[in-house]
Amino acid sequence: MAKKAYIGVDGVARKVKKGYIGIGKNVYGPELLSTAGMPFMALANKYYATHYHVDQDGGFATLELDTLVSSPADIIGKWWPDGSFGSDSVETMITSRIRTAVSYSGLIIHTEAYEITEQTVGIARKIRKAYVGVGGVARPCWSGGELVYYGTATALSVARQHLAATSVGNYALFGGGETTNNSNVIDAYDASLTRTNPTTLSAARTQPAGTAAGDYALFAGGYGSNYSSGVDAYDVSLTRTNPTALSAARTQLAGTAAGDYALFAGGYNSRGFSAVVDAYDASLTRTNPTVLSTARCDLAATSVGNYALFGGGQISSSSSSAVVDAYDTGLTRTTPTGLSTTRYQLAATTVEDYALFAGGNASGGYSTVVDAYDASLTRTTPTALSEARYRPAATTVEGYALFAGGFSSGGYSTVVDAYDASLTRTTPTALGEARDQLAGTTVGNFALFAGGYTGSFSNRVDVYMVS
Incomplete structure (x- = not known):
């Protein structure tokens, strides 16, 4: 383009x-x-x-x-x-x-x-x-426009890692996470970057997954006093409801959307690695489509065209997966070409006609690999990340897919890699604080990266925009 x-x-x-x-x-x-x-x-x-x-x-x-x-x-x-x-x-x-x-x-x-x-x-x-x-x-x-570092927004109300993020209406939401204890806090940022704190999650938990369907942002699963099946839904006014719980309690799952469905897939619980998929429609009614082709946790998820994609993940204590499972808007599962390398704790987001899976923890070390899937689920491999790392955060703003932070061979990372709709990579201004296990989402013209771990829990919110 x-x-x-x-x-x-x-x-x-x-x-x-x-x-x-x-x-x-x-x-x-x-x-x-x-x-x-x-x-x-x-x-x-x-x-x-x-x-x-x-x-x-x-x-x-x-x-x-x-x-x-x-x-x-x-x-x-x-x-x-x-x-x-x-x-x-x-x-x-x-x-x-x-x-x-x-x-x-x-x-x-x-x-x-x-x-x-x-x-x-x-x-x-x-x-x-x-x-x-x-x-x-x-x-x-x-x-038009140039991707720039905007600065910082008001800090999270509670410093934490392993939080989840998604957006609904005019709000970016950051929910749950881990501090010295698990957190139930929700921090909401509007399109002016004003922070508010709506009703907390129904239970404190770390490593939930977040995504949106219709007029609802959903936070599902995680780990609190035990593996969680809880689902908290926030509407465009930030009113919380609690739809039917997940069919299986689990943590380290992934969430994304296909059409009017919010899908939560994979994870880990007392029985081991999970292949379960829970789908919520725009009325928050739960169904259970075909399970993942391979049970796994610490996978990544995003959507492109008519498909929700779940890629990579951990399948045992010593091995990871390259499998990609795709669900269309009718919740039919297919398995397109897998990732070019096996890895887990990777990140995913979508820019225009491409779903991107980047970074991760691979058998040979931290990964720089980026796999891109178009709306026909054809895979290509654009320019690699500028730094090998795992546990980055990802989101998209105004035609740019951003992968920020993570953990590299040099320790906590500040690096941000940006891919435009032609899959050209640039490296905008780095995060203001090196950290991993942060979360990213978008509101208006702003991409927000919040929380994480720097050796201590972080409450920082770094903001990027297209000028």
């Missing part, structure tokens, strides 16, 4: 540094009036605003020619105070203004402006992704 966009100006391709689209709130009956600036500022009830980008020697600069006024005549009076422009035609007026823009030493790049017949104010919104139709399918053709 292209990372840059260009427009033609007098036969020359000019780079677009930023893209915007005007979005009005409560807008009714828009009527096209004329050409105007990019980004355009939508207007309120026969108000007009003009906001231009001027191409000056190949670089874009902003030229604001006007602010809100009450009528076309007011605009003309503001632009042409000497009265030399005699028409009240907005289209003619703006066209003339574009023609006479030579005094600004550049060409005005223009788009469309609208009169809004409902009292409203529009806002310029940045275009983050662009798509084109190919064979009736929307394909990404451009992604």
Whole structure:
């Protein structure tokens, strides 16, 4: 997918540094009036605003020619105070203004402006992704913005490792984990990174799994006073309910979604390694699809296209698995090509049309391997991680899959590896604190990595965003 966009100006391709689209709130009956600036500022009830980008020697600069006024005549009076422009035609007026823009030493790049017949104010919104139709399918053709380290959010209310993370509505949730005791705390961050603490989990436990289905974020399993079968569900208002428990209590399981189903698979309990799969629909009704093809714990899970994928895992005290089990939206299981190397305590997330499984603990040591599965479950192996490590955390934000932290041969890691939708790897700014056993999820334009272990329990929350 292209990372840059260009427009033609007098036969020359000019780079677009930023893209915007005007979005009005409560807008009714828009009527096209004329050409105007990019980004355009939508207007309120026969108000007009003009906001231009001027191409000056190949670089874009902003030229604001006007602010809100009450009528076309007011605009003309503001632009042409000497009265030399005699028409009240907005289209003619703006066209003339574009023609006479030579005094600004550049060409005005223009788009469309609208009169809004409902009292409203529009806002310029940045275009983050662009798509084109190919064979009736929307394909990404451009992604704007740079992945950057934003800083830290308010720390977790309790420092802990082995916590789980997922998102629902406008909230990123971090639940459970291990401190000197097991934790039942839920920390919630909204799209402004404000932290709140909703009702705690029904029982304190470490190493639960988290995922979302429909309007619910679910935290399932783990270990408290014993192996847990508990499931806590939080809706978009952060109200907690408790659906039917897992069919088998277990810890070190993995969770992801397929369509309207949240799936929890694998794990470990007093009977050993588990192959059980529990599925919860959007009404939180539990079913049990076909079990995993191989019982295992410390596996990783993510989704791509119509499939939930569970990859890798530990199958004995001394060996690990390369098996990948795929469940479609009807909960039918298939087994695509396995991972390219056996490993456990790996991480997984999805970027556009690829599910990525990265890192892990392998028989030959810590792993750098990344396996990618497309929506047809075809496997490829993109560029490896920049540092071999296990127990990293993973999440995706605005076209980037991020793998952060973990434990390497050098100890606790700060490294972050990012993969875009073309599977090109970059290494953004490192975490502010080296740690493993942290958790990652996304809210709005922010990727959050929280908690972990540094030699002591961590409450740090590192934040990345696309600028």
